[in-house]
Amino acid sequence: MDGVIATGVRATARIVAREDGRGGTALPVLEGEGPLALRRTRASGDEARVMLVGAMSGPLGGDHFAVEADVGRGARLRVGSAAATIALPGQAKGESRYDVRISVGEDGELQWLPEQLISVCGSDLRVVTRVEVAASGRLVLREEQVLGRVGEEPGRLTSRLALRVAGRVVLDQELACGPGAPGGWDGPAVLGGHRAVGQLLVVRPEFGGEPVVARMLGESAALVPLAGPAALVTAVAADGLRLRRVLDEALASLA
Template structure:
């Protein structure tokens, strides 16, 4: 018996009245989508986990498309926990995001927790059109309280106006290449996160690279974009640093 295969899709479009409509909002199995109260011209969607997972052998897919000029904010109701399952194959979680010209997407899910004994590969691929805006946050927590982490491979790719501005991969946990937890890697930290902000203004005024605080740094990307990368001892500290960076950049 194979693992669970589940897909979800969101399509946001301008509604012609100064707001954003959601003509497509569909999820299946563990990927339940709910429209929640937005603000102004921005539609808001919350991902509600209807089942545990992903478990070994599962394959989840989420696609969110923001059409030209539309505005969408997506969050999740709770953390996602990668768990071991009956199947020995790794679980997969693929996220595909696109933002049209003049559109805006805030992609702000809760943490991904890699529980002991699990194995998960995540790939988030994002395409942002000319004059599009993006705020994307990723947070990974290695293990629940008092346990060793599972194996986690996480790749993040961002393209702006057809140009790749970021393509990075994290591989950690049992079986990962040597050094993942050494001084040049996570250095004993158990929470790691990234914040990508794309704003047209950065083309004229790129951010300056600098250290934000211990374990956190800000970098300009090759385009109208910026990256914040953080390692922290726990999820609470990780979120606090990312929130401070987001308030400054966006």
């Protein structure tokens, strides 16, 4: 209908993990809306496991999705996704949003390992991930972004990742790619013509006393210590499969 502008879909998924008092982890809150469905899967030891299942394609233009995870003292949680997230153009005007908000309490542990985000030609997505980790908390967080499907140009993708440990900011960075992004994003100082980019963020209390040593991990990844008990791996690759291999090898080296 003329004059009517679609506003997009709004949806939030929430996960709360707590010690269950029997040596395991309970999930007192596990709820999703619309396209964001959450499923508990088989636990491993004292670790609860959750899968994020997309019930429809998206986010589309104008959509605003949010995922929140709160891991309490002593709880252990692993979160994955059933398939890649695909940013698509839609009828609504303006960018779509995907917000991730994570908190990990004292002696808590979270492994945040979703599948890749694919930026489709014509899409416009802004992803913001904010993480709070207590002084004795532990975190492994993986981000993987693929710019365009095979043979197509990417959409516009802006990704911000911010981390605070024990109330202190140790990382706050943003990368913009695709049409309309600041010049040079595909140049040798940023992606260098690669079409997949990823990050691995690791927080461990022992890094406070023995920081990791900055070094290259092969030709396409770098490991750097952060100003706190944390380390960051940044990698680029020709495609998503190669990117996953690089990040898996980086995580194994940190172990």
